[in-house]
Every structure is written in C-alpha cells, then in structure tokens.
Amino acid sequence: MRLAQVVPLTPVEGPFTYCVPPELDAEVVPGARVLVPFGRRQLTGVVVRTGDGEAPKAKPVLDVLDDRPALTVELLGLTKWVAEYYLCTWGEAIKAALPSGTEVETRRVVHALAETWPEADGQAVLGALAAAGGGLKVPALAEALGRKTAPQSLLRRMEAAGAVRIEQELQEARAKPKIEKHLTLAVTLGEASSLRGAKQLALAAVLAAADEPVRQSEALKESGASSGTVKSLVEKGMVEVHELEVERTADEAEAPPPPPADVTLHPAQTAALEALRPPIEAGEPYTVLLHGVTGSGKTEVYLRALAAVLERGKSGIVLVPEIALTPQTVRRFRAHFGDRVAVLHSRMSPGERLDAWTRIRDGQYPVVIGPRSAVFAPVQDLGIILVDEEHEASYKQFDPAPRYHARDVAVMRAHRADAVCVLGSATPSLETAANARSGKYAYLAMPDRVPVSRKEEGASGKEGTSASALEGPGLDAHDSPTPPASGAEGESASRQSPVLREPAPLPTVRVVDLAREKEIRRLKGALSHDLREAMQARLDRGEQIILLQNRRGYAPVITCETCGWTPECRDCAVSLTLHKTNRTLRCHYCGRAERQPTACPECGADDLRLLGSGTQRVEEEIAEVFPDARLLRMDLDTTSRKGAHARLLEQFGDGEADILLGTQMVAKGLDFPRVTLVGVVNADTGMLLPDFRAAERTFQLLAQVAGRAGRHDLPGEVILQTRNPEHPAIQHALAHDYAAFARYELVERHALGYPPYGRLVGAEIKGTYEGSTNKLAQAWTDALARHAARIEGAEVLGPVAAFVGKVKGFWRVHTHLKAPRSVPAAALAEAVRAATAEIGTPPKGHRINIDVDPVGLY
Template sequence: IGRIDKALLKEVIPVNPLNEHQQRAYHSILENFQSKNVCLLHGVTASGKTEVYIHLIEETIRQGKQVLYLLPEIALTAQITERLQRVFGSRLGIYHSKFPDAERVEIWQKQLSEADYDIILGVRSSVFLPFRNLGLVIVDEEHENTYKQQDPAPRYHARNAAIVLASMYGAKTLLGTATPSVETWHNATTGKYGLVELKERYKEIQLPEIIPVDIKELHRKKMMKGPFSPLLLQYIREALEQKEQVILFQNRRGFAPMIECNTCGWVPKCKNCDVSLTYHKGLNQLTCHYCGYTYQLPRICPACEGTDLRNRGFGTEKIEDDIKALFPDARVARMDLDTTRTRTAYERIISDFQQGKTDILIGTQMVSKGLDFDHVSIVGILNADTMLNYPDFRAYERAFQLMAQVAGRAGRKNKRGRVVLQTKSIDHPIIPQVIANDYEAMVGGQLAERQMFHYPPYYRLVYVYLKNRNETLLDLMAQTMAAKLRTVFGNRVLGPDKPPVARVQTLFIRKIVLKIETNAP
C-alpha cells in the first residue's frame, strides 16, 4: 500500500504556457526534426529547458508514442519527477539503480505489457528497457560524464546509446544542455545534428555575477580562513542575514585528501592501489576511494614515530566542519557520495534545501546538475584548480562545464546571484571565459587544439588497458602488444604508458592509446 503511486494522489494539472523564447525554441526543434534525427537544444542555465521538454513530451504522447527522458544523476530525478508527475500523473514511470530489484522488475514487466508507461524517466541504465513505440528520447545535461559507464561492463555511453536506440525505433533524439560537449557541438555546427539556441533566462533573470578571487595572494598575506576567502565569508554572512541560501562546491569528498607526517613526509598509501588514503573524520579512518580499503588513523608516524601528523588539502567533510564552526546558527547539509548512499537520503537533502530547512548546502559535482532552487543567492567554488590540473584532454572542457553549471544555480526569481570563484591560477584563460559565460570562445579554442593534437571529434580514441599482478611480465606483454599493433596502425599507436593511477586492486596497469581518423575506412 505504501508503494501506491503517489501521482494518483495528486491532481494532474495542465502544462505551463511557454514564453516567447521557449515557444520559438519549441517550434525550431519540431522544424529540425523534419530533416534531422538528432537536435541539440543549447539553452543557458535557468532558461526553462524543462518546460520545452514537457511540451515536446505532450506532443509525442498525443501522437500515441512513448518518451524516454534521461538524466545524468539520480539526485535530479526527485526534482524533475515532481514536475512531470504534476503534468502526467501515473503515465510516468521512474527507473534507476537506487530502486530495489522488485520495483525495477515491475517496471520491466509493465513495459512488456500493453499497459506500459507513456514516459520513462531514468538514468543511463534506462536505455536497456523495452519499448513498444518509442517516439522521442530526451538526454538532459548531455555533456555529463556520468552518462558513461566505465566499470563494470557493459561499458557504454548512454547519450550515444540513446541516439542508436532512437534510430532503431525511427524516433527523434533531443540533447539538452547549457554547456554542450565539444563533440556534440561539433556535430551540431557541422550540420550532422540540428541546433536550437535558447539564450534568455526564464523571466529575464540575469546570469550571476562571477567574482574571481586570487587565493594564492591571500594565502601569502595569511588572510584565508581555512579554505574560505574573506569575501566569500562576507557574502555568506550577508546571505544568511537576509534568509537566503548558499551552495558551496568542492569536487572532493572526505575530510582531507591525504595525511602527511610533518617531520619526515610519510604519507599513508593504499596497500592495493597506487594512491594515498583519504581521511574521513566521521568514520575516523583512512579510506581508499578506488578499492574501499580502510586503515585506522595512526596516532604516531610509523616511519619516524613523530606525532605531528597533518591534514593536507580539504574535502566536503572538512568544509562542513569549518562552516559549522564559523556559522554555528546556520543549518548545514552535505551532499556527496558518502551522505547519499540511499534513495531516501538523496531526496531528503534536496527537499530540505528546497523547503528552506537548510541554509548552506555543501557538495561535490552532484550540486551542479540542473537542480532548481529559488532562494540561492551565493555560490562558492572553493578551489577551481583541482578541476583544471587533471591529466585528461577533456579537463579544460569539464572545468568550464562544471563551473558554468555550478554558477547557474545562483540567482533565481528576482535577484541576481553572485558566484565567488576561488583559484590560485587567476591568469588562466578559462577564468574570463567562465565570467563572461563565453561557451563559444571555450569550444572554439578546444576544437582548434584537438584538431592539432589529434583528439576527438577529429580522431577516435581507443584505449587498450593491460593488467597483471606481475609488473615485469606486464611490461613485457604491453611492449609486445604495442609492437603488434604498430605493424597494423603504424604511428597511430602511442605507449605503452603508466596511467596516473598505475595500480588498482593489486593489479598493475599499462595503457596503449590508438588515435584513428574519424574518416578512416
């Protein structure tokens, strides 16, 4: 009885009318679908893309067809479920891994019967559900890397799988985002996909003001309070006084990324992986985020018996601690992998923040994903450098997307939001691009670089990973494999090399990269 669809208990309401800009985008999408199977809706944050989706869903259902609506993160489903249930009631089915197996089987069974759902809202695994008459697939926040499943197999990218799924049914695919992936933008601007732009925020809300803060200089002058600049603390104080909400973003969970002995420099490492252990204060233990190995926090250094063990860096747990000390009266919540292990935990954190029961929300990239909160006036990006210094050719693009998306959470309804962007690399070219929200400058620069250095979308990348517990044998295997590949692909083969983390779960890793032209036979 507890699982009776909540939608049945709510009155179904008609869809909201679209404003002039949304109306134009809606008609342009339908026009594009006349000649193209895939269309990109590039709409700035808070432009009301979801309302456009709802009208497209309604039109598709009117034609007697089904809709698959994909989201990158389970956290988003709670907010969007509410909006969709208000309009579509019990015609909506929800599918993701936080549901117990029994509920997921129920959805499968229903999809296989005549009484199937008109809309399925789900995360990446929903692409494997059976459909009778699929007419439209919506991939919201298509740029998100959570659409890609790495481990365990099957390894797939749900955005690409969705496009293939739609083509199998003769259906259309709509990709929606404020910050398209470089590959999608390239496909849209070269005519492979349709392109529709929505450049005005809903109800003419201004984009937030982004204020960069040079924390390197502030550290030198000893003006930082832990991970917070004086400006950010001042803005948080003002927001709390005015009963507004704050989001603080740090893309690293735990208390401290590493512990170091201040006397001899010893750092506790994972015994199974080639990484340092992260300190989790709540559990009072060191944890490996790769294999789950845990280690009790030592009181003295096992290398030199010194007692001066210090935390290096900071994660969401430390920020939560510091904020509670600085603002004891504020109601603080943390949203990361550690606090959202269950479906109800996710939903509780989001609904509490939405209802104003939480003043400050601290989180990892989960807080950047298309969530709509009306009273957020301040967003703090505590350390932009961790995103920029990642050894990956997509690091620049991802950093821009994350910062633009997090910034988009600030300022709704009748007030312009502020974003404090703390960085040690104040001269980095990405900073002015984020401040101006200049997506096209970012993507233009990235496309030029990728063409020059042979990366997607101009080349296909194939990664070959070799793993073994015997490192000497592994090196020999990797050299032999690379030599064999070179006889076929020549200088398109790079490596073998050690990846940034060269040992995981007791297995040593080597990586061979193949760069193959997209137009190669």
C-alpha cells in the first residue's frame, strides 16, 4: 500500500498518515498540496514523506491541488527547522511559506429542519436561520446571534434531535490563477471576407493583424464587436477561443525602471565585493555582517553581488524591513535586472501574490524582493540572501505563529542551501554584532560615505562629522578600520581643483532640550525655535526636509480638565487617539473608532484638553508656520490604500513637496539628493518603554533617520528634540558613534544576562477574563519553573501583566525563561514543551503563545 505522511495547515501536531489512491500515485510526492479528510472536515495539507507500508485504517488522499509540488525538498526542510526552533507546529510553518488564500477546506453550514425548540437559545438559532432564508455558516450564525462563537453543544443537541442539519461545504481557495479569454482567427482573412456583418468583419480584421492570441476584451473594444459576435463566429468555425492564464502584478512591479547609474566603486565597496566573490563562486555557505554607515553604498554592493550570483545561473532574495521601502528598492534592482525581478508582500492582492509566487517557483523570476515573508520565496537554486537593515524589529513575526525572525531564518536557509547571506546595517543589532565578533559571522566594514563632489571650501569636513566612526562589530578601538590617508598629498590635490571627490561627511547633529525651551518660553508647539529656523532656511534655498514624529493621529491623549476623564478603548487597556481629519477617537491596537466628544461624558464639562502631538497635529502646525510649504504626510493613515507608499515617495522624489513628515517609515532606506535637513520632533518616543532593547531601538532609529540628510552633494543637518539630552542613546547618536553606544549597552546586557549574553523564550498567556487568565499564567509559570530547574543558570521571570494589559478583548500576561548563552536552545525548548504538556489544553477562550527570541517585551 502506498502511504503519504501529510501535514495539515492547522495548529495541530502532525504529520498524519493517509493512503494514496492508485490514480493519484504519480502526483502525491513530497511538497505537493493535497486535500485530505480530517475528522469531519476536509483540509489542505502538504505531503512531507511517501513510502510503502500497511495502515488499514488510513483514510485516502482526496485530491492533489497543484500540477506540480508547491514546496521543494529544501523548503520542506527549512519549515521543519522553523517549527522545531520557534516551537510551533509544522503545519503553521508550512502555511507561512505558502501564498495566503490558497487553502481549500470545508466549512460547517447549519440548516433548519424544525420551526420550534423548547429552549430560548435554540429558538433563537431557528429564528436566525429563518431570517437568513437558508443555511448559515457557523461563524455567520454566531454573528447573527450576537455572540463571539456559536453554541456548539446546543447545535449538537439540536442536530441529534433532528431540529437542524449540519453539512460540510467545500470552500474554494480565495486566490486562484486568473484565466482570461483570448481569440484567434481560425481561417484566412480572405475566407473571412465572405462575412456580411460589419462588426464580424471588423473583429476578423483585428484578429488577422495579430501575431498571437488577442485578449477578448481588447479585441471587442478595438473592433466595436460584442460577445454575441464572438459566439456567432465560433459557431461558424472562423474564430477560436483560448482560455489563458494571465499574470497579475503589483503596482511597484509595473513601474518602468530608470537606467542603471554608472557607478565607480570606492575602495571599501571593492573590498567587500572581493570578500564575497570566493564563496559565491564556490557555492559555499557564508554569512557576513556588512557594517556600513548610512550612505556608504551598501546597495551597490548588494547589486553587484547579486549579479555575480545570477551569472552562475542561481537566484537571490532581497529582504527589506518595510513595505514602504519596496517600491524604491524594486526600481533600483529592476534598473539592473529588468523583468527578472519579482515582488512579494502582504499588501498585494491574494491573486497578485499567487501569480508572483507561482512564477518564482517555476523559475521565471530569479530575483525576489520583499519584507520578512519573502524569506520563504520558492526560488530555484538559491545563491544569495541580502538582508537590508538587518537590525529592524519588523523582521520579527508577532502573530500568528510561527513567530519567526526573518533575519535568522535567512541565515539558516542560506546555510542549508550552501548560499551566501549578507546582513547589512549601519547600526547592527547587538546580537548580530556579537556573532561577528565571535567569528560565527564574517565582518566587512564600510566606514565612509560614498564620495561626492564638494567645493574646495567645503572639503575639509567642517560641515559635518567624519563618517569614519566604525570600530568593528563589538567594539574595541583596536579593531577600527584605517581611515583614508590625508596629509600633504591630499592638501595639494585640494589646491589644484575647485571640486573634490571625497567621502561625504555625515550630517551635523544638534540637540534641542525641550524642557529648557519650555522653561525659557520659546516652545510654542511641537516644533522648537531652532527647528523652525532651520526649516525656513532650507525652504528659502529650495531644499527638502524630512520630519520624524513616531506617533500618528492628532493628539495621543484627551483629558477633561474638570474631572480627569480620559477616553479608553473598551477592548484594550489604552487611551484613544484623536484623528482630527474625520473627528474620531481611534484605538491603535484594535482599530475601534468613536466620534470625538464635544463635552466630557462623565461630568458634562466642555473643558477637554488635547495632550501630545501626533503626525496630524504636527502637519497642522507646519501649515500655520509655513503656509507656502508643500507637505506630504506618510503614516499608516495615509498609506493604507494600495500603492500609496510608492505614490508618496515618487511625489517627494520628483520635487512635488518640500517637507516629508511621517512615522518611522521615513527613517529607513530613503535616498533623496535634495534632503539636507532631518528633524526628529520627539526623540524620546519609545525610549522609556519597559524593554531592555528600548535604548538600542532609540539609537538605531535616530542614527537611521539622521542618515537621510546630506547623502549627496549638499551637506546635511539633523535636529533632535528631546527632554532627555543626556541619555546615552541621544549622546551617541549625536556623535554618530555606534561603537561607543554598543560598548555602553553591552555592559548593561552582560550584567543582566540579556541577549546577546543570554537566551530568552517568552510566553504570552491570553484570556477573555482577567482572573482566569492570571490563574492560567501562574499555573503555566509554576510548571515551567519545575522543568527549567534542571537547566543550569536558568531563570523564570513572571508572570507579570503585559505593559498593555488588554488588547482586542483579551487580557495579557507575560512569562519569560532566561538562560545563559551557553545553554543549548533545545534545552529551553524542552522545558517549554514539558510545561505546556503538563498544563494541557487551555480553557476555552484562553491561549498560550510561545515566542522564541522575542524582540518586544511589552
């Protein structure tokens, strides 16, 4: 008997054994998607193994869903590792590697067979079904009853009594290949000339002039014919209809690429490429940290390394931390590699994503660009993975499982595929820096910005800090790369030419103490006096400005001055943010919206005060202070529509705006030649969160946004507004000194045993009731402590209420298992699994989510 081990795409431990019908034997192979019976349902699963054996009770595979395997053996192995390391099921890991919306499964549909039921709840069910005029899917029935979930036990009793019938209805995949009708002329034009109808003749002429099948919609439009005309000609045997699969492409994939720039490499770029060439040519696993300051030309290194991989017939993946960066990155890579570049990200429609994924799997696109999920792209013969801005927390998946870190999955995938993995950053995560320091990763430094043209009087570097500020991955001064030679020879060259080619200096940085500004009564809004003056100077010179305010909306907090009332979300333990454009109060966790009150609902007073400033409020202030300035705002509210990121960046790049104001998405990867000023409206946002990485994230954000200024021929300046000017993250960002910040931060981490000196596994215990959630959290934590007692140096932290204690109606409690780095990850995984098994299935409405290597502790 032919058997298949199948992993259903659900949060259940698998695989499960099925028998293979003879007619499907050739198609049921590892990696194939299949439809299988699972309990009373039918689900999509993936075959992970096949073989001969005996399993008399095994149910048969019902169908094979694709004409070729969806996953390669390489990706199956990777997803198995993801499941084991990140403590999720194999099905959850496989689902993450497949395009969304392709699952085929059954849904339960309830039909009424009776008109009455003796209990009120059952009568309500029958009433809802009668009102619907037919059957209802179980989730829709729950909604009709005003419940979060359907009354399962009641439905079972009603089914047993014959009052309702519950059927399993097969639901087709949401994402399917797009099929369009194309037409060809089946006879010669001379033979078609016998046609008498003018529209028939016109359609025949259009088809005769084409060298290939013509899309029916285009043929009808050009000829003025109708679908009836087509039907008539098909019946006469003069036209043939072909149903062809067509590709749906994302907006950024359609943009015409600019011609590639003729770039001369500077020495650090050349050295980096020379180091990458041997492992690329040998096809050996090689992971390297490419540590280059902002504007040092890391992207050019990516492009040339990828070109070397493509020359050898292999493929590459380029990961970017934000969807907002995808259009800009795609344009640059398509300029070099043309239509060999595909895009994958979650803002694409399910159909677009399926089409791109299918063609990547078929080898039509050897280059894939996208955020974290693109790490699973089914490229053929992987040769390189490029992880840009590797330090970004957005590479970590939070919900649903698997809660993977795309950077670390990229490293593992490259290693398993004998490929190169390049981790690029101006501010590497301390974990990556530690791996480079220990020799686990190779290390390449690019300590200077790309040379630009400077007039002689500006060539001394006095306009900005020297960019030679890197000191290797961890941080000792003796590892510092040798700075470019200077002295008599360079000075002689300066005297001989009015324009010099030298590394662009990093921008000068000024700190504005907001507390001091308020004390001396110079602070009249979100923008300080110094920032306003600097903005006016740039506007006068026709230069551009980027402003970072890492908080969207208008006012983060509204409070009643009379009674102290503050509006809070009923489903989340957070205050509501005012969005002035539509006069609503919004929760930034669950999306709940309420109308803005005109008076306090508690005491009736109309003395409502707005506290704090979001992007909308800063936008309003800019319009008042600089009425002639052209402003673009870039935050989640303005980029929610498809293609909005690309349109805003294109407008700013084309000079249609003077100021780009936004949240952290404006801090990453943007490169605009005329941006000479970057203003950080509030550098303290996020600095004081209860997270051991808060200082690191603040430094990285400030260093990254500072790097948007002065990247080309015009010198740049950065103004940081803060109430904590002496904080180490501010001071080291002021000096562009990554190495000094890392030394400071690592002392703190070492003392507390946090990464990179320790390992962390987090657990989020969630429940609909606060008391039962706390009880479950305590029981699970106690079980974890018992099993972790065998691990030397291990420590269980918690349980403790999450910083945001309630989100979307679920109370949240955190527990963390911490252990020295010397402890194998498998030992922590074993303790967590044992604790989970001891507790068993959580009560209804409760969940325990495991997060290995968490990046946020709040």
